[in-house]
Amino acid sequence: MKKSLLGIVIALLLAFSACSLTPADKYDNFINDLDAITRLQTGLQQMKDGGLTLYVKADMKTLARELSVFNTEDGEIRKINENFIRTAHSLRESMDAAEEDEASASVFYEEARDSFEKGFQAFSSLETSGGGRTGG
Numbered sequence: 001m002k003k004s005l006l007g008i009v010i011a012l013l014l015a016f017s018a019c020s021l022t023p024a025d026k027y028d029n030f031i032n033d034l035d036a037i038t039r040l041q042t043g044l045q046q047m048k049d050g051g052l053t054l055y056v057k058a059d060m061k062t063l064a065r066e067l068s069v070f071n072t073e074d075g076e077i078r079k080i081n082e083n084f085i086r087t088a089h090s091l092r093e094s095m096d097a098a099e100e101d102e103a104s105a106s107v108f109y110e111e112a113r114d115s116f117e118k119g120f121q122a123f124s125s126l127e128t129s130g131g132g133r134t135g136g
Helices: 002-018 023-034 036-048 054-067 075-098 102-124
Strands: none
Touching: 023 036, 023 054, 023 075, 036 054, 036 075, 036 102, 054 075, 075 102
């Protein structure tokens, strides 16, 4: 009786530990739940096409705030998240600058694009617990 109970407990512990999420899995879920990649790509495309709509400008502020709540000890994931936050901030700054100075707006847009590309490339290379790469 004790051996079978011990066997069940060990099997349950192994099953639960096998199902635990890695930091990459948690971040992948977080980004997908926020639809962050699509939102950032929308902002980049609108700015490239001439400027953010007021809705997307407000959404970049909201997205930066939403991204800033993610907490992890993983330095690589923290760096990716910081790139995405910087992208959202730079897009808002680009929109603000576009009203007064086209050259400044362009600088902020390029900064946003570079931050996104660095973050997206690193995000896409994260390994999930299933052995695959994050889908983004």
